[in-house]
Amino acid sequence: MTRHRNLAEELIAEVKKFDRIQAGIASINKVLEGPSYKAAAGVKWQDNHAEQTIQWLPNAGSLLVLAMHHPRDKPELDWFDRGNTAGNRRMTEISESLVAWLLRTHGIRGQALPYQEERGGVYLKDAAVFAGLGVVGKNNLLLHPIWGPRVRLRSVLIQDHLPPSAPLDNFNPCFRCDMPCRKACPLNAFEGGPYRRPVCMQQMESDRENPIESDQIDSDGSPIFMTEWCRRCEFACPVDKK
Ligand code: B12
Known part of the structure; x- marks a missing residue:
């Protein structure tokens, strides 16, 4: 051991x-x-x-x-x-x-x-x-x-059995938080409480259909387009807002 x-x-x-x-x-x-x-x-x-x-x-x-x-x-x-x-x-x-x-x-x-x-x-x-x-x-x-x-x-x-890391104790960041993350969703995926996957997916589909032009150029000289996924529920979280 x-x-x-x-x-x-x-x-x-x-x-x-x-x-x-x-x-x-x-x-x-x-x-x-x-x-x-x-x-x-x-x-x-x-x-x-x-x-x-x-x-x-x-x-x-x-x-x-x-x-x-x-x-x-x-x-x-x-x-x-x-x-x-x-x-x-x-x-x-x-x-x-x-x-x-x-x-x-x-x-x-x-x-x-x-x-x-x-x-x-x-x-x-x-x-x-x-x-x-x-x-x-x-x-x-x-x-x-x-x-x-x-x-x-x-x-x-x-391919071995290593001892698992200790779970995090005393870390309850959502306790008494007024949940700005849930209010930040542009499509209200948290309306009524828990996360609603089909609603969030509509946002992701829209992100995919609207790629942004990056500063990178393809081998034929044309700009490369990228999908920028929504991160609003991440950015609104007050746990270390960097
Ligand atoms: C498919 C997928 C999506 C789909 C469906 C999302 C979904 N949650 O169902 C779509 C495209 C909509 C999506 C959206 C996003 N995703 Co996504 N997604 C995935 C993927 C590939 C699988 C997730 C999945 O299907 N889970 C199964 C479903 C049934 O469960 P769930 O909704 O996630 O909820 C479960 C957990 O929360 C868990 N849980 C809840 N409480 C507790 C408590 C305990 C103790 C435990 C153990 C578990 C637990 O149980 C819930 C089910 O009951 C993972 C990568 C991976 N391989 O895991 C990334 C992943 C979850 N996504 C990620 C991210 C960042 C996002 C987005 C912010 C978009 C973005 N910018 O990338 C949004 C955020 C949505 C949200 N708030 O949940 C990150 C999350 C990082 C993090 N800090 O958690 C992951 C891990 C990918 C990565 N690159 O690291 N995603």
Whole structure:
């Protein structure tokens, strides 16, 4: 057990070498039993993420969950173009370098998981809660104690059983908050209380249909257009408003 504990600590320290990234470890079984897996998603979001479908490594027991700060002044991390976002591409690279580090230094296999659950990813907010990275707030987003909801998530499967990170205690940022996040939604996706996925999806569809011109140029000299997703429920959250 001590060997596993040391390894978990070393792995998390390795992640901290990357700028504005934090990590925690969750048990896979716990994540797969989480509320998102129990909820019926209803209307499916048709997304255009171009990531490969994968088969999980056999006998994997743990997930390394990564949270990357996504500040207001770096909107480009979220811009979607040609199958992905810059933020997701960065997190994939970091995940792959951590997989290589695990094998090189400890002989343990890992696997960088894709973004979508249906391609072999996991529901990342649940994973992040169980990895001690935050709590789910009234805006239905993971609230990190330092970065609030302004984080992007990703995970790496580990073919071993590492001790899970401790859950966050005494962090109840929505307690007595008058929920500006819920009032900020342009389509009132929180009218009546809980998050209404089909309503939020209308906003996302509209974002997708109205791409913005970026300052990047394609090989044929024409400007590249990007989708800029709505972030109003994120920006309105008072937990560290950076
Ligand atoms: C499909 C999807 C969408 C769809 C559908 C969203 C939805 N919530 O259903 C659309 C396109 C509409 C969308 C919108 C947005 N998304 Co989105 N989305 C996803 C994706 C791929 C899967 C989410 C999903 O289907 N969940 C299943 C449904 C049934 O559950 P849910 O609505 O999320 O609610 C569950 C949780 O809140 C959980 N929960 C609630 N309380 C608690 C308490 C505990 C203790 C636990 C464990 C769990 C838990 O249980 C709920 C179900 O009962 C994830 C990435 C991933 N692989 O997880 C990103 C993801 C959730 N999205 C993200 C973001 C940022 C957004 C947007 C802000 C848009 C944007 N700028 O990118 C909005 C915000 C909407 C909102 N307020 O929830 C981030 C969230 C980061 C964060 N801080 O939480 C994620 C993780 C992607 C990423 N890049 O990191 N998204």
